[in-house]
Amino acid sequence: MTAVIAPIVEGHGEQESIRLLLTRIAEQFDLDYPQVIRPIRRRRSSLLSEKNDELGRAVQLAALKLQERCEELSSGLILILIDADEDPPCILGPKLLARARKTRGDADVACVVATVEYETWFVGAAESLRELLELQPEEPPEDPEGKRAGKGWITKRFRGPKYSETADQPSMTARMDLTLCRRRCPSFDKLCRELEARLSRRDAG
Template sequence: MSPSTGPRRIATIVEGHGGVEAVPVLLWRLAAELAPGAWVDFPSPHRIGRDSLVKPGGIEAAVDQAARRTAGVSGVLALFDADDDCPASLGPELTARGESALSGIPCAVVLAKREFEAWFLASASSLRGRQGLPDDLEPPAAPEEPRDCKGWISEHRTDGRPYKPKIHQPGLAAAMNLAEARAHSPSFDKFCRDVAALISPES
């Protein structure tokens, strides 16, 4: 299997139902900002549980399957929560394992530190008044440190209803300020840099 010479077509892997809709939102926003006018495509993500991805042989099987199911694939991106693992160590390890299964197709594995929702905390001031959040919402001092980012969002909603990823994640991904998130979340900055590399015609 070799990279396509046509448009940059990136197969994606996510772990949650919310990510199936939210991650493409982020990808299209980033493509428009990082490579305006670039010929790119992001087919609907493949959803695979985190435990399956990190087990021996898991990421290898996942990226191979995603690549084979995506006609004209030119790169594979996997995104899931780090939970208590260190993104800076586990991410590169899984990327190397994924690349070994792809025969020359670029691969990136990104772990959102703690949770995907930490990226919303990192850009919280841009989400004021969105998805039930208050108009005076303030971001936490260290947005990637809370263990329960989903709980943080639920606690700050003004309607008393809990945050639900499948319902609220896509809308928050569409509204979040990307520059603010990059400035306050190293794992989101890593995600942006990896996306930029995957959609580059030279990759």
């Protein structure tokens, strides 16, 4: 089973938050805690472009980092986390996954496309973030992905001077209700399922 995770992300906020998010998911859903390597960050446009194959280089680097920590590469996971933005997740995710697997067919790779973006997951758990967000009685939307509620939605309701991905994503990641987010955001549920498929359950003995 997976013991080490090497994330590939696009933003500074995700780079600072992904380790906390993955360990919180493991704790919430009774999974063994993974060792999360310092994330590899590349610009979204670079990861999407096939011209210079920045994704391939990032995958190679992630595989090398896993090999430094795992007796067998197959006991680690390369996790690609990227925002959908305007791209259809059902097309973008499989396309990136196929490219990554072509680069390192000997590695376990998963690709999760946050619909619409990482902040959409905060919208899905907004009630648990009232300390940071000013919400109306009818908020948040029950289907934040369908409503395309993301960074703009969070920024408009943020209680601080100005929402900053790098400064505020970690604190919001630490506070968000993961179960609520999983119910409302299918892309977050996919992330949880990818981990559940690879991490042993703590109660399994």
